[in-house]
Amino acid sequence: MDLSSPASNRGTAPANRDMLEAVGFGLYCIDAEGRCTYTNRAALDMLGYDVSEMLGRNMHDLIHHSHPDGSRYPQSACPLVATRQTGRPVRLANEVLWRKDRSFFTAEYCAWPLLENGQVTGSVVTLVDTTQQGSARDRLALQVTVSRMLAGTANLEDVLPRLLAAVGGGLGFQAAFFWTVSHRDRRLDPEASWTGPGLDAVGLVERTMAMTLERGDGLPGRAWVEGEIILAPDLAGEAHPEAIAAGLTSALVIPARVGRRVLGVIELFGRERPALDDDFLDGAAAIGQQVGQYLRRRRAEEALRDREEEFRAFAENLPQLTWMADPDGSITWFNRRWYDYTGTTADQMQGWGWRTVHHRDHAARAEESYRAALEAGTVWEETFPLRGHDGRYRWFLSRAVPITDEAGRIARWFGTSTDITEQRRAETRAIAAERRLRFALQVARIGSWSWDFDSEVLEADEGFRSLFDLPPGDDDLLAGDFLGRLHPEDQARVTTVFQEARETGGEFDLEFRIVTASGEVRWAVARGSVEKRPFGRGLYALGITWDLTDRKRHEEALAAAKMAAEEANLAKSQFIANMSHELRTPLSAIIGYAELLEEEVEDLGETGEPIAGDLGKIEASARHLLTLINGVLDLSKIEAGKMEVEVEEFEVALLIEEVCDTVQSLMAKKENRFAAKLGPDLGTMRSDPVKLRQCLFNLLSNAAKFTDGGAVMLTVERVGGRLAFRVVDTGIGMTPEQQAKLFQRFTQADVSTTRRFGGTGLGLALTRAFAEMLNGTIEVESEEGQGTTFTLSLPADLRAPAEEALEAPLSEAASDQVLVIDDDPHMRELLTRFLGRDGLGVAVAPDGEAGLALAREIRPSAIILDVMMPRMDGWSVLSQLKADPDLADIPVIMISMIREKGLAYSLGAADYLTKPIDWTRLKAALERQRGQPAPGIALVLEGDAGTREQLHDLLTGQGWEVAEVADARAALERMVERRPDLLLVNVQLPEVGGFDLLRELRRNPDLSGIPVIALTEGDLAPKERTHLRDQVRQIIQTRDDSMDELRDELRRIAAERIGRRLLDATGEATDGQAIAG
């Protein structure tokens, strides 16, 4: 056979052609382009084409166009093409070739090159239908075919019909169906059908494809249940009329399974009963398993695809921006929000395009950490700003998590970006606010702290620590350390306030002192409240504290300055008073001698007359000077609060007459007409006649002074309980401005007035002061050039309605009050402040009567009594106090400007101080008199520390100064150092040596007088008791219930000691007076 000649049916020699027709296998020839040039009959039969349908056609496209799964088989990938290029033959076993009716068969497919002059001009291709060969080989070929079909990626719907055709055809059946198992619905659904050529089985196909089968129903249902191949050799018994109608007689069902799990069933129908040998069954089972594996893979893929879709939907719908990236980090997918936010497109964003929407300053950092996370395969987290479509940046928190596949490799990254701009803003604001707060606290030097009451631990900042001189740092502080810094005198109070706040859950606001490690005392404020932790987890206090030291010092300095100023003012007034007094003594002498001389000159008769005249001038001048000095003195008395009102009953008319007589000469001197007009029923007044007289004299002489050749009129009327004295003149009058300044001290209408009219400018100021002292008023009406009217209105009875009410007596029943009786409001205030500062209650009374009443009411522990007071002076008050048996025991401290100690003590005053008051002396005097603090020194000899402490508290509570020792030797040493006023001795503990001490005391005359209280812990033997009783003042058991007994005894001792000291003090004072005199 010449195969080197051009292979064409037409071009081949007939003999050769016959020869080629005779071979039992298919053969065709193709040219260099793959077009058919010749085919034999066998090939046409195998492929189902006519000659004309094949010649000239590209054979690959015609019969080899698809893989078994139906996917395209490009010619370039076909090994047969290689033959044309390499010139070497190619043999392909079990290749799927496609018939004209689109069915296929497996064949051994070989190609031999046709060479012409060394050039490949075409190929001879042979095809042998392997399915027509021996059954074992058939089945192997079938399995290979099925494998190839199933290995492809074509859809289930495309693969299944071809699969059925391959299996049905391969195994010699005429019809096939594929059922899929729905485990969820527990049923079989027909998925695909195949009928072989020449079979009319429309009825069977239609019916089968329309039905579903339950598990166990029909052959497929049974195969599902049994998981085994089932043969129905005779369909007559299977109620399959359509199959029988189509001439089919037997059926075979093959479960498609993975292990025991059935995923589908292949149902095959045939015209003849198949020969079931082991090979056949093994082959069918193998196919069933191949299909089962395939179905499982497809299902897994579908599930994965579903999951993937779900995941994308989820990622799409997250409120964040989401994205997915390949393992290398290039981003393959963003959700809609990302594009909406950034205003970008998918193309712009592919791969690493996201970098374009990062902020310049943050991009590098974000990328660096992203790459690091990619490398390490760890979760990535970063915050950075991303540019929005509007060009504005917002802050995002981005996270990416790696998603691994089944093998644990990173398959991709899933990322989210959450907008945290608002959060960040809030955070920034919070941080800024906290920074501001810290700064404020620091600048204001305010410390903040919290105190957990359960753990007794304090958390505090630097401010607090430095204020309290506590160690810096973040360590917790113990509440005890903080309390230990408190001034001992403030500890109890602070503790109480905190206790109250704890109980009431309330607020606290405290001022207290701190003693620093260096011993410096500082003032501080603590303000805050007690809060409850949630869920009943106890209480804590939250507060701030700041340093008050500077302010306190300023306050103290200010108070001291004010007090000093007030004292200085008092001292000034006192100085003026003293000065005036000193001036008056020589003036008295001048007047006295002048009068004496006048008398003596009178004896000389006429010769003495000129001298008498001169003496008269000396006397008049001296008296004028005296009036001026008296004026100054009166004013200083008023300023010092020392002007006194002496109330007498007198006839008004008589007093007016006297005054008129006195001013008559003044009126005459200025050629003024003067008249007095008295009401009909003036009657008597109870007031200070001296002051009234002086007021009227001042007003009238004033009128006379400023009126020349005019008229002055005095009218007096009684209106109810008051008397009105009116002085009307026709003098020069005053402008409103002048009137405004009228009653000011040392001020006249103007300076020129002083030159023209003389005078000191004191008269009207004094008049008004007096009027006020007499509970009256003075008013002026005037017009310049038109004269002036002064109206003085006074109560007829000064005592009747005491307009100046008592300053609200403090009604505290506390006997620990000091009563201050002083008419000077400044002094009362000063004393109240001074005494209050020492923690004493102070009651005040503005005059003697009120003072006496108040003393009876409140029974003060001491009285501070001013000597010079109006109405009833200090001496009278003192006499009355001492005359009242209820009040006689109250110690009275007299305060006066003048040394009158003798008088004071003779009237029963306990102490006498002169003004200005030396506060230290007053305090000492008060403490002496009140007898409250420091009854003396008590020495406690007690071995047990607990009892010592208890006694210490008891004694200090009663004002004793306490020294404690644990044994007799120490006690003796201490007593020599400082003699105690009281001894408390434990006589029972032998190691303490109480009895030894008592013996020692008896021997030492200096110490034998000290009162001793013996303390025993239990009962003493009667003999011991008797023995002890002779030596000690009292025996007391140190049991809780005998503490009251001890307390009472201590009070008695204290009272005795104070009483004795009071006597001593009086004695001393009397002695002092004697020496001073």
Place this chain on the structure above:
Amino acid sequence: MAKLLLVEDTEEIWDFLSRRLQRRGHEVVLAHDGQAAVSTARNSRPEVILLDMNLPVMDGWTAARTLKDDPKTNGIPIIALTAHALAGDREKALAAGCDDYHPKPVDFSKLLAQIDAALGVAL
């Protein structure tokens, strides 16, 4: 006329006052401090005592009290001469046992009237 004890420590005052009183015919015995006043009163037995209150050695109030406490002298009327316009002189003087008081500077005619009155009381 009467025998008066003038107790006054300021020389000018006791000088002119004693001379004026003598001119009116009174006999004047002088003392210059409280202590001396008490002893002179005991020894000289005056009919009226003019007692300054601000005295050295023993002040006027103590002297007055002492004189009034002594039965030998408690019958002698005392006119206090007070210089303190500051205080409730009158009450204080009376509280100390004085019978009358005369504020300085001396109003001579008034003082004479008070002496007469005291003598009247004494008689």
